[in-house]
Amino acid sequence: MQAILILAHKNIEHVTKLATILHNNFEVYIHFDKKMNIPENYKQILDKKNIHYISKIDVHWGSWSIGAATVLLMKEVLKNRQIEYIHVISGQDWLTIPSKNIYDKFIDNDRIYMTYSKAKNVKKKGESIILWQKYYFNYDKINRRSTFGKIYHRGLLLIQSLLRINKFKKLGINLEIYSGENWVDMPRDAVEYCINYLESHPNLLKMLQTGCFSDEFWMQTILCNSPEFKQRIVKNHHRYIKWQKQHGSYPAILDMSDFDNIINGDYIFARKFENPYSDELITQLNRNNK
Template sequence: MKQAILITGYKDIQQLKELVCFFDASYFNIYIHLDRKSKFSSEEIQFLKEPQVKLITNRFKVNWGGFNHLKAYLYLSSEALKDEANFCFHLITGQDFPVKSISHFKSFGVAQMNEPRDYLAHHEVPFKRWSGGGVNRLTYYHLYDWFDAKKHKKYIRKFVRLQVKLGIARKLPKDFLQLHGGSTYWTLSKDTLQYVMNYTYNNPKFLKRFKFSFCAEELYFHTIILNAPFADLVVNDNLRHIDWSTDRGSTPVVLDERDYEVLLESTCLFARKFDRKSFSLKEKIKVRILNA
């Protein structure tokens, strides 16, 4: 039996390689989606290939906020579910890193096999901390798949404001599920992830309605799972340490040595985000967890 690690990446092949190599092939299977627009070379892709890596694909061009981000997650999920050995599924990015030891992951896996739980940070929508309650992510046309938000965010938002001014809004179907949202990243049991994929296959109009939405991946899994018969088994915690402070130059925060003690005391499995500025922090974490 194995835990599946689903990874989306778009840069820093060395960091991605380090993440892959943390998880050994005896207990983990890894599935990677590389952003098509990042244009990784064949040599870089070959560099990532390890026995635990079962899939490397660049099926979708992924823009921040766009529908293709969700489609990449669904594709990785469908591929990982094909292997009957996979019983627990962790969705992360190439800028994540584990903050617990392999032995801890194995103990977590034993607990999941004995009493499966789903770890998903969630809230009902409308949600007061989201602009427009979050419903406007679906009621207006957002062009993130057409335009790269890193270059053209102001024009994408101007188009939304124009729709508001003109009174143009897309209605949700009357039978649409009660919306729920939350953090993109999750740890799910096999039965739950299969339920999401079955719902997707059996309700193609539901998935289609998320086209031209904003950050669909922060709504889609949550809405299906929290409307499912087993919703009361969901733990409102995604087991990820993510610092959304606004006073450290980026959101989420790029972690560094200042975060070490917090991570040391955390119950999370993963933290994000890491980049080259996080080198010293990552080395300290590795010393701790690789010797645990």
């Protein structure tokens, strides 16, 4: 048995349709951002199909809250001893191949499909992302996307650089820090290892809770520092993500112009989908998946 974990923060109709399709082959677990309103009629649809859902964490972009929601879902999944493989996707994903084909691809598969890089070697918008864990941030309280949040972020980097802040030294973090996307596919033993490691290393959890975009660091850092698990990682998560600005969003909100690239690539999911821009694309993908 396999499980799909969906991290959702908007568009309940899309999430419900996605979960319903996936439920044909998977156990589906959803975490809805606590700020989301979930109308009763959608709860009834999910309940009728025995789709698991919780809404416990107030999710803030750039904070550990996204990682915390992932951890919460993983703990829920691990309660079911029959689950052998898990997939983490967003509430703005859609299938690029039939649900059964996705399931079959991971039967008796002990590989971990995950992107990763050494954080010290990566820069984003001119920033060395290792600083996102070396320094302290509090984006559970500050809106990182706002104009103030952007100025605040620059200020934090400057001040902590001048003060020579080193959270790694203070917390006793002796690991190589890795980063990658939160969207992963991994077998049960890798999920158990991640959760157990996090629970037995409160210093690492503290690093993540006070870091920036920590959902993009925690699994990669834990698994890549384990020789046993690192050798099982395939550096490809089979997600189609367009790293361009489109329809006012980065990464792009997808539309029909992306159809050929999606169906001709080695993908199982794509993101981001949003009404009305992606409606025709979803229709065509559904036809292609029949």
